Amino acid sequence: MPIDELPIDELPSNELPRDDLPANELSAERLTSALFGRPACVACDSRAGPLCGSCRTLLRPPPSLPPVAGLATCHALFDYAGPGRAAITALKYRNQRALLGELAAVLARLAPPAVDHVVWAPTSARRRRQRGFDQAELLARRVARLIDRPIGPRLTRRGGPQTGRSRSERLTAGDGNVGVGNRRRRSPGGAVLLIDDVVTTGATLQRCATALAEVGFGPVHGRVLAATAPIRRPSGPARR
Numbered sequence: 001m002p003i004d005e006l007p008i009d010e011l012p013s014n015e016l017p018r019d020d021l022p023a024n025e026l027s028a029e030r031l032t033s034a035l036f037g038r039p040a041c042v043a044c045d046s047r048a049g050p051l052c053g054s055c056r057t058l059l060r061p062p063p064s065l066p067p068v069a070g071l072a073t074c075h076a077l078f079d080y081a082g083p084g085r086a087a088i089t090a091l092k093y094r095n096q097r098a099l100l101g102e103l104a105a106v107l108a109r110l111a112p113p114a115v116d117h118v119v120w121a122p123t124s125a126r127r128r129r130q131r132g133f134d135q136a137e138l139l140a141r142r143v144a145r146l147i148d149r150p151i152g153p154r155l156t157r158r159g160g161p162q163t164g165r166s167r168s169e170r171l172t173a174g175d176g177n178v179g180v181g182n183r184r185r186r187s188p189g190g191a192v193l194l195i196d197d198v199v200t201t202g203a204t205l206q207r208c209a210t211a212l213a214e215v216g217f218g219p220v221h222g223r224v225l226a227a228t229a230p231i232r233r234p235s236g237p238a239r240r
């Protein structure tokens with residue numbers, strides 16, 4: 001179901017978004033919600049948040065994704081632009097839990113039925129420390145609850161964040177390696193739903209799928225909130 005068709009009445013009202021901030025920290029969303037009964041829209045600041053009806057209509061479908069090695073299927077909900085980008089930014093940097101719950105519900109509806117475990121593509125340890133949370137983990141835990149499946153093997157990422165790297169840098173960089181953290185338990189294997197917030201080159205999802213396959217899990221299905229525009233040629237000029 002596209003996100004702009006989600007019934008807005010399902011959104012929590014008259015309660016603070018459960019954004020897990022310390023009680024003495026007042027986020028913009030928490031303040032707006034306390035004053036007006038709804039969180040502010042993450043894209044336009046109207047009082048019909050977490051993402052208002054007007055901004056939902058401006059969400060664009062995701063660009064077609066290139067096949068990602070190791071993934072049986074991979075789908076994104078929307079394009080990483082405009083309100084879609086604002087939504088991701090709100091999740092990443094403002095810990096916007098009302099929006100998180102709604103987006104997790106859409107991802108859960110897109111989950112293939114034959115899934116045994118839910119796993120997230122981990123952010124770097126440094127980013128996690130900076131933000132105090134991993135938005136992909138929060139999404140995956142909500143999805144796991146909604147589809148009633150256990151969290152699968154914990155993936156860990158070493159090295160720096162991928163933001164700002166070109167495709168060729170991402171694919172060849174020695175950092176950003178993904179491994180399975182809890183190897184000691186004997187792997188039961190099984191199909192995995194791999195959750196992430198944004199797919200750019202697919203390099204991170206590919207590393208996750210490889211790490212999962214190495215300990216006996218598969219097939220791996222990727223479900224991502226946003227996808228960026230089609231991949232630039234590796235030989236072309238790097239724009240960012």
Ligand SMILES: [Zn+2]
Nearest residue numbers: 041044052055
């Ligand atoms: Zn809006």
